[in-house]
Amino acid sequence: MPDLYFGAGDEATEAEKDAVAEALADYGPVVVRETERLVHAGRSRTRERRHLLLPALHALQRSAGWISPGGLDHVCGELEVPPAEAYGVATFYHLFTHDPPAADNTVHVCDDVACRLVGAVALIDDLRVEGYHVKASPCLGQCERGPAVLVQRTGRPDLTVTAVDDGPVTTSEVAVAISSESSTPSVSLAQTGSGDLRLLTRVGVVDPTSLDDYRAHGGFRALEEALRMGGDRVIAEVTASGLSGRGGAAFPTGVKWRGVADQEGRPRHLVCNADESEPGTFKDRVVMEGDPYSLVEAMTIAGTAIGAEQGWLYIRGEYPVAIGRLRHAIDEAYAEGLLGDDVAGSGIRFDLTLRSGAGAYICGEETALFNSLEGYRGEPRNKPPFPTTHGLFGEPTAINNVETLVNVPPIVLMGGEAYAAVGTKQSPGTKLFCLSGRVKRPGTYEVEFGATLRDLVDLAGGLIAGSEVRAVMLGGAAGSFVGPESMDLPLTLEATRAAGVSLGSGVVMVFDQHDDMVDTVRRIAEFFRDESCGQCVPCRVGTVRQEEVLVRLRRGADIEDERELLDDLAAVMRDASICGLGQTASGAIRSALDLGLLVSSGDSQGDRS
Amino acid sequence: MSTMVEITLDGESARVPEGSTILDACRRKGIDTPTLCWAENLTPVNVCRVCVVEVEGSRVLVPSCSRNVEEGMVVATDTERVRTSRRMVYELLASSVEMDRATPEVLAWMDHYGARPDRMGDRSEIVTQAQPVKVQDDLYVRDYERCILCYKCVEACGDDAQHTYAIATAGRGFDAHISTEHDVSLPDSACVYCGNCIGVCPTGALMFKTEHDMRDAGTWDESKQSVTTTVCSFCGVGCNLELHVQDERIVKVTSPADHSVTNGHLCIKGRFGWQHAHA
Amino acid sequence: MWGSNARNAHPIFFHHALRGVANGALMWTIDPRRTDTAKFADHWLGLNVGSDIALAHGIAREIIAAGLTDEEFIENATSGFDEFAAFVEPWTLKHTSEVTGIPSGAIRDLSHAYATADKAQICWTLGITEHHTGVDNVQSLCNLALLTGHVGRWGSGLVPLRGQNNVQGGGDMGALPNKLTGFQDVEDDEARAKFEAVWGCPIPPTNGWNLTEMFEAMERDELKAVYCIGENPVDSEADAKHARAMIERLDILVVQDVFMTRTAEVADVVFPAALGWAESDGTVTNSERRVQRMRAAVPPPGQARQELEIINDLAAAMGDEGWGAPTPEDLWEELRKVSPMHGGMSWERLEAEGGIQWPCPSEDHPGSPFLHGRLWERPAGGRRAPFSCVENRPPLDELTDEFPLRLTTVRALDSYNTGVQTEHFASPIRTGEALSISVADAEALGVVDGERVAVSSRRGTIEMTVEVEEYLAVGLCHTTFHFPETTDINQITSDAVDPKAGTAEFKAAAVRVERLADGKLAGDRA
Structure with a gap:
């Protein structure tokens, strides 16, 4: 559409062109030269294809190891995206690079709050000594088996490397993974085989690459049932179940679905937010890796129920195993007629497209996720309007988190009322929690709402020897710290709300008396500084100034000299930021301040024997 | 109503x-x-x-x-x-x-x-945001250490006026900045020098070179300037020009944002074509 | 967009068009080239140079054949439909496709899209008018609006984009041989009487001469004195040599201009004038008939004076004692008395409202955003709008084996006409003059991007640099004409003229391109 101009003047390589052609295969280029005298192009064709920008950028990064100027220009020519805009999109994401690759393998090592408790910083040093091209990474969602490593490779699929049994990942394990081209296998769950599970019942039991095995374990029965019931009844059951969003905001799912189903506008969309990036969170990954078909089934039920013709699964780019399994699951579901124009013979259309992110925490914010999917920078939109009316592509959209969606098949099968029989009145059902830090068996745990913090820690085998709880990070970096006095807090929506904390994404990260809390809190501040999209002033500059305060504190500055500034920064970020990132960027830090965790105790570092 | x-x-x-x-x-x-x-x-x-x-x-x-x-x-x-x-x-x-x-x-x-x-x-x-000023041609100066990332220039270059999209926000967080693709120079970019980005910049990060040079020389004096609205002569669209005049010389051209023809936006001829008046 | 590269020539108009596109409007571009404008279009139709009437007739015939005409509108507001329908009957899709070079499916799609659209506009510029059939071209487009009722309504219409800031205003003011101010006929006794009463002097009761007729009169020695204001006929007339000879025959030539033009150089008296847009007060009228105030911001240089002052002094020197020294505002108030369509535009309103579109007959009238609304009155007000049976006639400069390429002249964004005004700023996007040719022609000629070539027409030969352009049709080449001092394009452009409008056929010359032996022109020009 626009008068494109390619100032860089570089040409794409044939490999890059091939990779881009494959990524765009289903849609073709914008400009169609029908004859020498007739060319079709224009804004509607450009608009229809803009969402292919992100997959095209992935194709470039994968094929060449970077987003080369020639490659970017080529994509821009095919999609008629102005190169400056495409460059703006490409530079938004951590996993896209803009210099020729320094090595065939880029080793991203998580040095975020959980992994830095278990040797991440040392691993980074070791890998660098051995000559690896290493980048420190925000949380990679492998907190139960850190330090986590993601290997991004030119021309080949990405790999994750994590601890398997005891002891952190070593450099030789990284080398073995690269040479064997295989990620560390998924972990088994402590609860595997437990009869009470609803959401994790098949994880570790079913073959995640086999649709038949999924069926053999009861898979797709809920979809059949849902199609028989019809959309309105499905929504009614979901409403009756009291299911609320598990992404952190806890909005009633049935209300959201009803809202979209009642929209006149078409097309409608169902989006699954699988951009699990909250530090300390890994439960969705466990479900997607261990039981991918359940998410496909859940999305299909949701999509057909609300009348969405198109489903989008947006999964964070740091989850190569989950991406691979879900792609396979979707392909098989299409092959079996469970997706497409005629879902399971119902005559209802539901298409499902998987898109992977490229390293941006902010894209877990629903409107930022829409922008990212649409091929724009993942900058959140102002709300209102809300996704129900103006979501993806400005069209009616229901967006749900993975955990929320996988609750749906059990609800359909058992009925909303039966579903609500467990948990509490205001928090019915079960919840997944991500236990990490100083517990014996870190991992994903499914419990009925109402379990206390202590129950969860006990479920995870209790604290490691010699540890005493100093603080627990609840709900992730966007959540808050609680002290040992809160161990009997029931983890329900109502109880946490009353206590002024949030369940968030279900993070329970335990710190003990030896842990350097000032450094932990500084790392959280760094995380927000790195992950701020930069759009609004309070968050873009506020997160930087906040981190600077934390750095000063760690160097020994007096908290009393900084308190007023921290208060003001917290106020402007909380009150005036566009989205939840900025609004919560000071929460954990404020709670740490209130708990007295920000008094630097010089002896806490490296004191673990 | x-x-x-x-x-x-x-x-x-x-x-x-x-x-x-x-x-x-x-x-x-x-x-x-x-x-x-x-x-x-x-x-x-x-x-x-x-x-x-x-x-x-x-x-x-x-x-x-x-x-x-x-x-x-x-x-x-x-x-x-x-x-x-x-x-x-x-x-x-x-x-x-x-x-x-x-x-x-x-x-x-x-x-x-x-x-x-x-x-x-x-x-x-x-x-x-301290950084060197960008002077890459005879018309524009981009001084991004004054940029507050208000997005106005991007909008004026894009959907809200010019539809050229020569600049966009690149990078993220505090590193987010206004840039051409790969930071190519403005003459190598899609820029067509309509000056609409400069017209909307609130902090002087984007400036006409005439103004920038006068400021650097200490001769820019808005108290001695008059602003006269007239009509551009370079086509029949009838764009209103605001001629900023100091010492009987045109020093800058803007357009009224509330005028239905231009909405404050001009093209390169209207913005810079005045120089023959002082040839 | 038909024969209009508004993206470059009318950029701010195009902002508005693009806003419409963003709101869902479809854009079709009809132009021999895939211009910067065409790149924004949903569909670009690359017709043969000078086949506009053929395409318009093909569209008309398809609209009629498909039963997509607005019958009620035709019945109520137009005349000559039956004759027109019969006239365009031979222009089947197939025949039109053969003549225009556009696939017939695209012609059909465009016809149906235009006819069935709720609102549709046809915008054009010099791609329509700079032909020997310029007037006929315009009329063929008007036919389409009449067939479909896309005229006289908000959002629909025919939009000629003016090339200068006061082309419209000149006509409004009566700078036409057959019109008084406000398009009132010179030969209308009643109108003339009104003017005579206000002006206090008699007005010659017969039409004057147009420019072509003036030169004929010079040749007959009937026209011996010329007062030439803001025009440079020595450079701009199609047959420049003849024009210069005629001007040199004059007994007296007075030139009033902002530049020392080549016409001024041969004048007996030169009045250096202030620049209109920056040094003078007054009004101009834009393409949408919006009268706007023009204001002096800087004093004119040297001896240059306000044009009104020059005329006032001239009148005094000629002995008119009643003339006085009217100001622009005085003149405007006088105009309002004699021109009803300007009657409601007080000087104060023009100041306050930032422009008013005529007709604006009274001070409480808001002005008129579109014309011809009368065609929708029942019965239609005024004269019925006639269909025009105009013939498709190809460009006069024929393509032959000797001159096989069609050369058309185009405009760049950052330059204006012959560059006299725009050469004074250092445009970073100015690339100079080049001859753009198609990939296939470049290969056939064995020339590459950046190579210097000889370009010859029946009128001369010049040297140019080649630029190979993707999407350019085989057999077509183009160039701007902004740098006459280095590349004098008008040495080779066609000397054909539209007899109705006097506009030269700048859009269609027949040329030959040759490689330069040893980088030099061969023969006598070497």
């Missing part, structure tokens, strides 16, 4: 047309409200957050520039929360960028809210 909506604004009831923003309502009621990223000829992007107000029932403050009024809405524009956030926005910006060439209005608001950017720390110890 449009339906009216009744709201409460700083304790007084006000009737405003449906579809108005809170900012519109404030202006109708004579409540002065600071803005940075808002402009009457651009789509609101509500990124600067300096126009925030308190709306009853809203957990967080609300950008008045882009939130439409609703029946019964209760709005407060001068609460402690509002004042704190507005002051902080100015302090955060001024601790990062040079604000001395911002519009007089911006400087007056900073004073009004008592902004003290120095308390963010010594300039040498905190990160800022």
